[in-house]
Amino acid sequence: MRVVELNxxxxxxxxxxxxxxxxxxNGGPTKTSRALAIIQLAARDAYALVTGAYAPKLPGLxxxxxGLGQGDDEGQAAAIGAGIRAACLLYPDFxxxxxxxxxxxxxxxxxxxxxYGSEIGAFWVASRHDDxxxxxxxxxxxxxxxxxxxxxxxxxxxxxxxxxGRVTPFVIGSVAADAPLGPPPALxxxxxxxxxxxxxxxxxxxxxxxxxxxxxxxxxxxxxAYDGTxxxxxxxxxxxxxxxxxxxxxxxxxxxxxxxxxAINAAMADAAIAAWHWKYTYDLWRPxxxxxxxxxxxxxxxxxxGNTHRKHPGxxxxxxxxxxxxNPFPGPVAGSPGMNFTPNFPAYPSGHATIxxxxxxxxxxxxRKRPRDIIxxxxxxxxxxxxxxxxxxxxxxxxxxTFSLEQAIEQNKISRIYLGVHWSFDATGGAExxxxxxxxxxxxxx
Numbered sequence: 001m002r003v004v005e006l007n008x009x010x011x012x013x014x015x016x017x018x019x020x021x022x023x024x025x026n027g028g029p030t031k032t033s034r035a036l037a038i039i040q041l042a043a044r045d046a047y048a049l050v051t052g053a054y055a056p057k058l059p060g061l062x063x064x065x066x067g068l069g070q071g072d073d074e075g076q077a078a079a080i081g082a083g084i085r086a087a088c089l090l091y092p093d094f095x096x097x098x099x100x101x102x103x104x105x106x107x108x109x110x111x112x113x114x115x116y117g118s119e120i121g122a123f124w125v126a127s128r129h130d131d132x133x134x135x136x137x138x139x140x141x142x143x144x145x146x147x148x149x150x151x152x153x154x155x156x157x158x159x160x161x162x163x164x165g166r167v168t169p170f171v172i173g174s175v176a177a178d179a180p181l182g183p184p185p186a187l188x189x190x191x192x193x194x195x196x197x198x199x200x201x202x203x204x205x206x207x208x209x210x211x212x213x214x215x216x217x218x219x220x221x222x223x224x225a226y227d228g229t230x231x232x233x234x235x236x237x238x239x240x241x242x243x244x245x246x247x248x249x250x251x252x253x254x255x256x257x258x259x260x261x262x263a264i265n266a267a268m269a270d271a272a273i274a275a276w277h278w279k280y281t282y283d284l285w286r287p288x289x290x291x292x293x294x295x296x297x298x299x300x301x302x303x304x305x306g307n308t309h310r311k312h313p314g315x316x317x318x319x320x321x322x323x324x325x326x327n328p329f330p331g332p333v334a335g336s337p338g339m340n341f342t343p344n345f346p347a348y349p350s351g352h353a354t355i356x357x358x359x360x361x362x363x364x365x366x367x368r369k370r371p372r373d374i375i376x377x378x379x380x381x382x383x384x385x386x387x388x389x390x391x392x393x394x395x396x397x398x399x400x401x402t403f404s405l406e407q408a409i410e411q412n413k414i415s416r417i418y419l420g421v422h423w424s425f426d427a428t429g430g431a432e433x434x435x436x437x438x439x440x441x442x443x444x445x446x
Contacts, residue, residue: 203420
C-alpha cells in the first residue's frame with residue numbers, strides 16, 4: 001500500500017540523515033522520533049479529514065476543498081501529500097531524494113487530494129514550531145560527584161538532550177503525571193551492587209575470550225543497536241521496521257495502517273521525551289564511568305561508590321563492548337579503527353527500553369493482541385544484514401531472528417546490558433515508563 005511506502009521513505013530519510021558525514025537535521029532518538037511522529041500524524045489527519053474515518057488529532061485544520069471525493073483513494077492521496085510535505089520540511093537536505101521518490105508515491109492519484117494533503121503536512125510542522133525542540137541540547141554541565149553522569153572517558157562526546165524533557169508531548173499530558181518513574185537504586189544498595197556485577201561481567205569488551213553464551217549476548221546487543229551510526233540511524237527506525245513486518249500490520253486496511261503508524265510513532269516520541277526527562281532528573285552515571293571509579297582513590301573526587309555489597313571491585317581499565325560504531329564514515333584506516341562508544345547522555349532510564357516498549361505495547365493494544373501472540377518471522381536488523389560493517393570495517397553476516405513482540409521487548413531491553421552501556425534497572429525503569437505511555441496511546445487511538 002502507498003501508506004507503507006510513505007513510511008519506508010520516512011525511515012530511509014532517517015538513515016540518510018546519519019550517513020555520509022551528514023550533520024543530522026533530526027539527531028538522536030529524540031529528534032528522530034519527533035520527526036517520524038509529525039510525518040505519520042500529518043498523513044493520518046489528512047486521511048481523516050478527507051474520508052471521515054476518524055477524528056483528526058490536530059485541531060483547527062482546514063477542511064478539504066469542495067468537490068474532493070471522500071473515498072479511500074482520495075484519502076490515501078491526501079495522506080501521501082501530507083507526509084511528503086512534512087518530510088520535506090523536516091529533512092530539507094534531502095529534498096532531491098524526496099522529489100525522486102514522490103512520483104512513485106503519487107502516481108495515479110488525485111492531484112487535488114495530494115495538494116490538500118500537502119497543506120495539512122505544512123500545518124502539522126508549523127504546529128510544532130514552539131514545542132521546545134529547538135532548545136539547546138548540548139552542554140558540558142557535569143558534576144564530579146560519584147553517581148553523577150559524565151561523558152564516556154573514551155569518546156568524550158558532549159552531553160545530548162538536557163532540555164528534551166521539556167518538549168511538548170504528543171499524547172500524554174505530562175511526564176510526571178502520566179509516565180512516573182522512581183529513583184534508581186542508591187549507590188550503596190544491594191540492588192545497585194547486583195546490577196554492577198551483572199554489567200561488569202556481561203558487558204565487558206572481551207569477546208575474544210568469551211564462550212558461546214557471551215558471544216550470543218554480544219550478537220543480541222548489536223542486533224538491537226542502531227546507535228545513530230552511518231546508514232542505520234536510531235532505534236525508532238528499527239522499531240518501525242519490525243511493526244510493519246508483522247502479519248497483523250500487513251493485514252490491516254490502509255486507514256488502520258495509517259492510524260497504527262501515527263500511534264506508535266507518537267508513542268515513541270513521547271517515550272523519548274519522558275526518558276530524557278527522567279535521565280536528567282536523576283543524572284546517573286554510565287557503567288564505564290562507574291566501574292572505573294568504583295574504588296577509593298579513582299575519579300575526580302577519589303571517593304569511590306561506597307558500596308560494600310559488590311562481588312567485583314572497581315577496575316580503572318574496564319571498558320564496555322560499547323554501542324557499535326557500525327559503518328564508520330569515512331571508514332577505518334590501517335591502525336586506526338573506529339571506536340565503539342557509550343551514548344552521550346545519562347543512563348537511567350534506558351532510551352531503548354522506554355521507546356521500544358512504548359512502540360510494541362502500543363501496537364499490540366491497537367490490534368487487540370498480547371505482545372506474546374504477535375510473531376515476527378525471519379527478521380534481520382540492519383546491524384546484521386550481510387552488508388553492515390563493524391567498527392574495524394569487517395562485514396557482519398546476515399542473521400535472521402524469529403521472535404514475538406514480548407521477546408522483542410525483552411531482548412531490546414537486555415541488549416544494552418550486553419553492550420555494557422546500561423544497568424539492568426535502566427532497562428526495567430524504561431519498560432515501566434514505556435508501558436505507561438503505551439496505555440495512554442492505545443486509549444487515544446483505539
